[in-house]
Amino acid sequence: MQRTKILPFLLGLLLVACGGGGGSDSETGTENASINAGEDITVLEKSVFTLSALVSPSGGTVSWQILSGPNVEGFPLEGMEIEVTAPDVKSDSEVAFKVDYLAPNGQVVSDQVSVFITSQNQLPIPVVTQTLPSEGQSQYLDIVELSAAESLDPDENGQVVGYLWEQLSGPTLSFNSTTEQTLQFVHPLLVTNQAAKFRLTVTDDEDGSTSTEYSVTLLKADKPVIAEAGETQTAIEFDTVMLDASQSKTASGQFSCLWQQIAQTGQNTTVTISEPNKCATEFVAPDVDVTTALSFQVTVTDPNGYSATDTTTVNLEPKALGLIQDSGLSKCYDASTEIDCDDVDYPEQDADIGRDSVADFLDKVGQGRAAFDYTKLNEFADELPDTASQFSCVRDNVNGLIWEVKLSETGTLPNTDTRDGVNHYTWYVDQVSGAAYPGSVISPANTTCPSDSSCGIQTFIDEVNASNFCGGSNWRLPTYFELLSLMDFGRETGSHMLDPDFFPNLPDVSALGHLYYWTAQTSVDGRSLSQAFILDMQTGNDLAYPKANTAYVRLVRTP
Structure with missing residues (x-):
């Protein structure tokens, strides 16, 4: 003014x-x-x-x-x-x-x-120095750091208050920040040496700004393709196992993959990779009996034809399926209808857990529906082909038990063969000491069986052991769970729960009005020891049944 x-x-x-x-x-x-x-x-x-x-x-x-x-x-x-x-x-x-x-x-x-x-502001002076790597030229995967710390404001009371980094040319880079005093990036994978050019603009506290340019030479990699097959994995047999090479690196970021199995240790096991030409693929872990290491190799190729390989290992462990056959159920249900086995409202059904849930992947010794695994044996306990129509015994390949196979229509009671399927017995079983178990009931000879001694179960056991049937003399009455392991609750046809391909010659239901088979378990009901458990091969039910009544018998022995 x-x-x-x-x-x-x-x-x-x-x-x-x-x-x-x-x-x-x-x-x-x-x-x-x-x-x-x-x-x-x-x-x-x-x-x-x-x-x-x-x-x-x-x-x-x-x-x-x-x-x-x-x-x-x-x-x-x-x-x-x-x-x-x-x-x-x-x-x-x-x-x-x-x-x-x-x-x-x-x-x-x-x-x-x-x-x-x-006010007469003096503009700031931008200065760029490379501070990382500290020694020598940067290589692939090195952290490269450019610093503007030496930039200055010539004004006595001035200072640099702002930084802006811009990439002007060179390969695509990823930065931690472009507005800090330092700029950092990871040295990329290159097939040729390239220069990355940057512009640094500094601003002082009077809003004055100036810029400078700086170039960094980025060296080509020794290997233009780096294959990454992934870390070692541990999986359980029958699991779906992922193979993933998508973290592989090429200069262009584009590549194709080819997977192949190259080795295994512990058990000779070959798997089927679902889509070997995909970088991320999978396979179903096979049936193994012991811990088995599988090795896989991936070949990664870029658009220019450069390639590299890498390997990974999958350690397979056996699944804890137990030493007993499963129920044979392969479908899940609610109270009235079939449902998806993944339904969270009805979890852990037989078809969703255990041996039957992985039946399609089991490496069976013999054959059988669902997860059942049986081998047919002749009268000397020698293995027969799965297609054999004549056989004397069946071996359960899960628990190793050997089961008696019945004969059919050898005559009319009591003029039948000792192992005829229509013979039936009262529950009379000896202890190791020789005395009969409490509650045992002996029945008259030549009535419901062809024996001249009696038609109690022990008589039948003794006769079979005396003949060294199927190479063994240790035949016995099965326990409740041993007999239960034969029952296939998933059978949708037929009048009983045994697989007729391995357990033929069951008697007709009309003979006794049932298909009850004795177990070795006495029923302790608090009143007496006069009953033992039977399993109904027609319905799948169990029942405490009077030992004085007669029921059918299927003997078992250990190898």
Whole structure:
């Protein structure tokens, strides 16, 4: 703001003693004091300028002070003319000065002047240095770091407050941040040496900015393709196992894969990879009896024909399926209808867990429906082909038990063969000591069986053992769970729960009105020992049955 000063000698006789005026007091003859600080001025920051005052009458004292604006060193000052150094300012500023004059007669007058200071910013200086890697040129997977820490602001009280990194050319890179003092990226996989060019723009605290450019030479990799077959895995037989080479690397980021099995240890096992030409594929872990290590190799090829291989290992462990056949159920149900076995409202059904759930993947010794696994044997316990139509015994390949196979229609009771399927017996079984188990009931000879001794179960056991049937003399009555293991609850056709391919010649239901088979388990019902458990091969039910009644018998032995 510009203000016009009125010189004291123009108005000396008109003005009384006040700022900017002068003259004389007509009554006393004393001249009134006056002062003029001059026009407002404009200067550059850090420059030297002069402030001066015109006073009347002379001989008094002049003092200067700051009313407002940035601080100026040295104030307050005295003198009619003073030299002032403009302060360093970040933006254009105004400093208001007040000047006071103490005249010889004791009068005090004042004036003001403004100095407009123009900011003169020096632009920052960008400097780029490569700080990583610390030694030598960077290679594939090295962390490369560019630093702007040496950039500076030449202003004495200035500083660099902003950074901006830009990639101008070169391979595609991924950065941690582009607005920090440092720029970091991972050296990419390259098939040729390439230069990456960057621009650094720095900004100071007065919003001044300048830029510089910097290039980094990135070296080609020794191997243009890096195959990654994945980490070693542990899986359980019948699991779905993933093979994934999608983390492989090529310069273009594009590649194809080919998987193949190359080795196994522990058990000779070959798997079928579902889609060997896909980088991420799978296979179903095969049936293994012991821990088995499978090795797989992937060949990774880029669009230019460069390729590399890598291997991975899958350790397979046997599934804890137990040493008993499963129920034979391959479908899941709610209260009335078939449902998906994944239904969370009806979890852990027979078809969803255990041996039957993986029946399609079992490596069976013999044959059988669902997960059942049987081998046919001749009268000497030698193995027969699965297609054999004549056989004497059946071996359960899960638990190793050998089962008697019945004869059919050898005559009419009691004129039948000892092992005829229609023979039936009362529950009479000897202990190891030779005495019969409590509650045993012996029945008359030549009634429900062809024996001349009796038709109790022990008589039948003794006769079969005496003949060394199927190479053994340790035949016995099966336990509840041993006999239960023969029952196939998933059979949808037929009138009984035994597989007729391995257990033929069951009697007709009409003979006794049932298909009850004795077990070795006495029923302890708190009243007596007069009953033993039977399993109904027609319905699958069990029942505590009076030992005095007759039921069918199927003997078993261990190898």
